[in-house]
Amino acid sequence: MVAIRIIPCLDVKDGKVVKGIHFEDIRVAGDPVENASFYYKEGADEIVFLDISATIEGRKTMVDIVKKVADVIFIPFTVGGGISSIDDIEKLLSNGADKVSINTAAVKNPNLIEQSAKKFGSQSIVVAIDAKRVGDNKWEVFIESGKTPTRLDVVEWAKRVVDLGAGEILLTSIDRDGTQEGYDVELTKTVSENVNIPIIASGGAGKLEHLYEVIVNGKASAVLIASLLHFRILTIPQIKKYLKENGIEVRESK
């Protein structure tokens, strides 16, 4: 069966990684290509870049970065952040990105999911959902970097994006993001049980047990990890060794 994917997430702003790897092996601090290359060699199964550029120039730079990354890493990578048109998607995919992640634009214009899935194939369209808990077993979709409520129910929205042709859901718990208190397992499980496309769990990883819980109990197909890896609290080989010892299938990196 398919192995659980470990996915480092790098935040890129105006061409520089802002939450990058914090240690000396990286020669050029903040260089997205070097950071990606490091994780590729360490055994990452996939990489996600989140473009948080505030400027149009910064976004253009992202396309150049994509090309450079595609020259040195030979695993899939996804680019998200500020994608709002077919043209944006085309530029990223034709320059070497394998998938794009759409968040705010998907809510504002659900048509974009349908059109892009038709044109580029579902496997390249990831819909990112930022979820905030609003009650017992109830979550609301937030957009614009988690700032704006939408009144959309997360489960209903997840079902809708699947119908529109999304190939994966990148599901972030706003409540847990940055806390290191663990993923919102209930959220992940609820969404995973309601749709039949892979769910990437995100937000809240603090220790190895958290990863195990969201995979086994939350039924996530992949886990997105940022700080834990960037600050070298854990390494990818450590994570894979732990998961394997606990009966979870992982792709062993050498």
Added chain:
Amino acid sequence: MVGIIKYGSGNIYSVFSALKFLGKEVVFIENLKMLDKVNYLILPGVGSFASSMENLEKIGLLEKIVYKLEDGVPFLGICLGLQLLFDWSEEGKIEGFGILKGKVVKFKNKNIKIPHMGWNKVKVLKDSLLFKDIMDNSYFYFAHSYYVKTQKKFIIGKTNYKVDFPSIIVKENIVGTQFHPEKSGEIGLLFLKNFLEGKWLQ
């Protein structure tokens, strides 16, 4: 020189960069003229079955590719590029190249996530120099919702996703992989290197 057929929208650059990394001379094939310059041909997998057939026909490449294949040019079809070689696909319910006997069907098990997305093992069924220096049951990267059903004699590697499906097929000069070798890390690069060395042809 290796030619990558450019016929649709999506990630076509990654196959190019993987071959560059291996030190190969590579060109994108966008018209008939360029097709004569290459001695290896790769059909990457991008977009949907129907739109791909349509695009190939539109640029006039469809027939010419079939001639090339019949001429014995070593050929690699990746993912959708493998599926297009078959008689018929459930995706769009239309005919493919018809070079390989069989059809393309969707995963139907209710207990699995679709697309089949991620790293999965390839079980070697027949020895081939395509597997040189690659261990049995190595992981490769997959991203697909459909798979091919074909005759046993062409299947040299299989993968399990609740159902066993062919992940590598070989017929004479034609190789097809359901996985993406260009996205399968070092093992994937090794596979591409083996393909381009051409020793599997004998």
